[in-house]
Amino acid sequence: MVLWRCDVRVSWRTQFFSLMVHGILALLILLSPWPENYGLVWITLITLVVFECIRSQKNIMACRGELVLEGDQHVRWHQKDYLISGKPWMIKGGILLSLRLVGGKQKRKLWLAADSMGQREWRALRQTLLSGGASQQTQD
Structure with missing residues (x-):
């Protein structure tokens, strides 16, 4: 039955929320004062946030049907x-x-x-x- x-x-709200959270996190990483020898850490963190944002958007898109x-x-x-x-x-x-x-x-x-x-x-x-x-x- x-x-x-x-x-x-x-869900457009869920997509927007995910983008905002990842965007704010990326902005915090970009605007934080980093010592000169921390460039590899900075690039690694930004790369992780970008790939996590992409994964999150794919998961949101998969929740349809x-x-x-x-x-x-x-x-x-x-x-x-x-x-x-x-x-x-x-x-x-x-x-x-x-x-x-x-x-x-x-x-x-x-x-x-x-x-x-x-x-x-x-x-x-x-x-x-x-x-x-x-x-x-x-x-x-």
């Missing part, structure tokens, strides 16, 4: 079946789901931002999770 279904889009919340704490995401392994963490702007692959030990955290779906879909997901059907904690 399908409780909720949605085609999740890219059809998401199906089925009865009995099952989630279908990217053609894989997961179980909700814990109570979803909900705030006004998003929901963090802790998922465990059915029949395996692979775990994944999935952030669903409010702006990654329509308002009606967002309200229905929150209501479904708050009603208790999919939000009861499972045993690991």
